[in-house]
Amino acid sequence: MSRAEQERWLALGLLAGLLAAGVAVAWSWFAAPFAEVDARIADLRARDGRLRGLLLQQPQIQERLAALEARGAPSDFLAEPTAELATAALIQQLERVVADASAGGRGCAIVNRTPIEEAGQGSRYRRVTVQVRLRCGNAETLAVLHALESARPYLFVDALGISAQRFFAVPGSAQLQQGGLDVTFNLYGYLRPAPGGGNGG
Known part of the structure; x- marks a missing residue:
């Protein structure tokens, strides 16, 4: 292999290394923050699902509280209005x-x-x-x-x-x-x- 070909391959190797380094930098600058945002969105969606599930139980909880008060169950709060x-x-x-x-x-x-x-x-x-x-x-x-x-x-x-x-x-x-x-x-x-x-x- 001639000296010119060796220099050409060396230049291609250096170019490939620079491209790989550029891709890694671009990933750390752009893609990694997006991955963190995606994980945060998934966490918020899961929390939203849990809260919606609790809200769906609100009518049953209110019915249970009303039934307890109708039976004269003692309240956790003072009975007087003022x-x-x-x-x-x-x-x-x-x-x-x-x-x-x-x-x-x-x-x-x-x-x-x-x-x-x-x-x-x-x-x-x-x-x-x-x-x-x-x-x-x-x-x-x-x-x-x-x-x-x-x-x-x-x-x-x-x-x-x-x-x-x-x-x-x-x-x-x-x-x-x-x-x-x-x-x-x-x-x-x-x-x-x-x-x-x-x-x-």
């Missing part, structure tokens, strides 16, 4: 729970219960909160907290603070109780959302 009424009902329920946990009012008493005006009530679910202070024995404290957090509609205890006392006075009783706890917490529940996303009260 924050003021819900606050009063929350305090009454607290008083019942404390009375049930303390025979004759000797082992546990409510020292203070103050409604708290919740800030930032722009969300659909409006919270109704009462700040509570109790003086109770150990067993009564556990009974009260358990009864409140296992109630329906759902109630929640937050910002719980407990400090031990050597003696404590139960309001209405002249005799000091030995031992016990000074308990503070916020008790809250949620109003049922109004149709269309509004809030009561």
Whole structure:
């Protein structure tokens, strides 16, 4: 093979290498992003299919909820339509729970219960909160907290603070109780959302 032919083959090889490199660069610049977009589209289509399937179940879910409410099933939300009424009902329920946990009012008493005006009530679910202070024995404290957090509609205890006392006075009783706890917490529940996303009260 002559020198000219060798140079021609070498030039063709270099040209083929340059073309391959150009194709690889073009693939990384153009085709690879399109492949990523195709994968994203497939993922969104699968998610859309799942959401459409859930939306198709909406009538059955609404029928089931209506049947439960017609049977008088307890709601997860406070039954009262306004924050003021819900606050009063929350305090009454607290008083019942404390009375049930303390025979004759000797082992546990409510020292203070103050409604708290919740800030930032722009969300659909409006919270109704009462700040509570109790003086109770150990067993009564556990009974009260358990009864409140296992109630329906759902109630929640937050910002719980407990400090031990050597003696404590139960309001209405002249005799000091030995031992016990000074308990503070916020008790809250949620109003049922109004149709269309509004809030009561």
